[in-house]
Amino acid sequence: MTGQDYALIAGLVVILLLGIVALVAGVRKSRRAQLPPEQRSPFPGGAGAETGERDQPPLTDPAGGAGAGAGAGTGAGVSAPTLERPEAAGTRFQRLKARLSRSGALGNRLLAILSRGDLREEDWEEIEETLLMADLGLGPTTELMDHLRTQAKVLGTSDPAAIQGVLRAELLRLVDPSMDRALKIEHxxxxxxxxxxxxxxxxxxxxxxxxxxxxxxxxxxxxxxxxxxxxxxxxxxxxxxxxxxxxxxxxxxxxxxxxxxxxxxxxxxxxxxxxxxxxxxxxxxxxxxxxxxxxxxxxxxxxxxxxxxxxxxxxxxxxxxxxxxxxxxxxxxxxxxxxxxxxTGIVLTKLDGSAKGGIVVAVQRELGVPVKFVGLGEGADDLAPFDAEGFVDAILAG
The missing domain is CATH 3.40.50.300 (P-loop containing nucleotide triphosphate hydrolases)
Structure with a gap:
């Protein structure tokens, strides 16, 4: 074939491609003409597609006016998101209690000291220092130490289990399970x-x-x-x-x-x-x-x-x-x-951050109001209603 033959074939191919493009454009234009005016966008994704907003549901309900709820409405043709089912409140603290137990620096140090038996003055000082470092506060720490020493004289310090029992009872008294921790949600x-x-x-x-x-x-x-x-x-x-x-x-x-x-x-x-x-x-x-x-x-x-x-x-x-x-x-x-x-109530976040469990006692004593919720993690359901007895047992289980 000569050069002229190749040129002729190339020209025919270009003409054929241009014809196909024109046919497709004509079909699209005809379809847009049949749509309502608000949907006749020249962009493939509809209005807003040129800014990367295609297929994005509206942030508010178009009919909701001021203050419409997030997620209240979705764009036409966009399926509503699947709603999550939050974890039941009754099971949350049990899971968080286990996590608190694993991070129990406070409990580990206290029990390690008490397990020595025949406590000497330097052991008592170490217990006091541990409680202060746990953010229990000077007043509650002094109060607990006085009760603990008194009971130790009665029971004798050679029985670590007995002293640990007294420690649990005193910590529970300070955390105060009698406080009303229910969230007031009545109409x-x-x-x-x-x-x-x-x-x-x-x-x-x-x-x-x-x-x-x-x-x-x-x-x-x-x-x-x-x-x-x-x-x-x-x-x-x-x-x-x-x-x-x-x-x-x-x-x-x-x-x-x-x-x-x-x-x-x-x-x-x-x-x-x-x-x-x-x-x-x-x-x-x-x-x-x-x-x-x-x-x-x-x-x-x-x-x-x-x-x-x-x-x-x-x-x-x-x-x-x-x-x-x-x-x-x-x-x-x-x-x-x-x-x-x-x-009226406290929410303590990041409570699993080392030996800071004493903050529960300190803040309640300072304000006279209860800790109502505690958070021990970053998960969506890592927040639970506070349980005084479960909390004390968790920090002493370390």
Missing amino acids: VVGDDGEKHPASILVVGVNGAGKTTTVGKIARVLVAEGHDVVLGAADTFRAAAVQQLSTWGERVGVPVVKSDKEGADPASVAFEAVRQGAADGADVVLVDTAGRLQNKAHLMDELGKIKRVMSRKAPVREVLLVLDATTGQNGMRQAQVFSEAVDV
């Missing part, structure tokens, strides 16, 4: 005479894990069969709002939030309570921005949030989230928050 009647869900405000310093804790408490309540609404009142961090929305989506819990970053947190909290009442929810959990306890204006803001929420119905609980690894530094935090918003 209340507001000033308007209507029945409202129990509202719970969650507060704490930066980095304590408040948003995660709110999500985990929601899972506990869902596992118990309660209808929950979450309020994203940490309006200064878009990441916190998105994080709380994700927690809600995983278990089908609506999240009330503002589309405006830096919006008034009190208004978001109020809207959450209003939405909870409208939905017939059992509990409204409101997350707040982390704040340093030495910033007076930020602490005043918490008081405002609580007052505004109370316009619909009384706030049943104010839960203070404390990082257990902060030890005695957390005591000042607890004092200031309690003065600002009248804390």
Whole structure:
């Protein structure tokens, strides 16, 4: 074949390909013309595909207006996510108790000393030092040591098992199993005479894990069969709002939030309570921005949030989230928050962080309010209602 023959064949191939492209384009144009106007996007994935948003469900229910719940609606043709089933609250502490036992530095040291028998003065000093290092606090430590020494004189120190029994009884007395640790989630009647869900405000310093804790408490309540609404009142961090929305989506819990970053947190909290009442929810959990306890204006803001929420119905609980690894530094935090918003319960996170179990006694003694939840891990269900007897047994089982 000559060069002209090759050129002729190449030209025919190009003409054929152009014809095929034109035919396909004509078919697509004809199909788009049959679609409703809002769906006639020139992009393959529909409107927004050019920005990488194809197949993404809307963040809020299109019909929900302000405060629509996260995960309340999904885009047409997009299947709803499979909801997770949270672990039952009754089994959580047993699992966390085993984890606490494995990390039992406090129990290991105490039992090692007591097992020596015939305790000398230096042994008693070592016991006292161990308790202080475990963040038990000076007052509770002195009290425990006095009782322990008195009983040791009666029983004799040559029987380690007897002294260990006394230690368990004294620790249990300090942790105080008689404190009411139940979360107050009964419906209340507001000033308007209507029945409202129990509202719970969650507060704490930066980095304590408040948003995660709110999500985990929601899972506990869902596992118990309660209808929950979450309020994203940490309006200064878009990441916190998105994080709380994700927690809600995983278990089908609506999240009330503002589309405006830096919006008034009190208004978001109020809207959450209003939405909870409208939905017939059992509990409204409101997350707040982390704040340093030495910033007076930020602490005043918490008081405002609580007052505004109370316009619909009384706030049943104010839960203070404390990082257990902060030890005695957390005591000042607890004092200031309690003065600002009248804390009713403590949530201790990261309790498996070495020998800091004494913080349970210290914070309860300082505030006069109970530890209601403890967290011992980063898993979604690694938060459990606190059990005093199980806690003491766990730290002594090491």
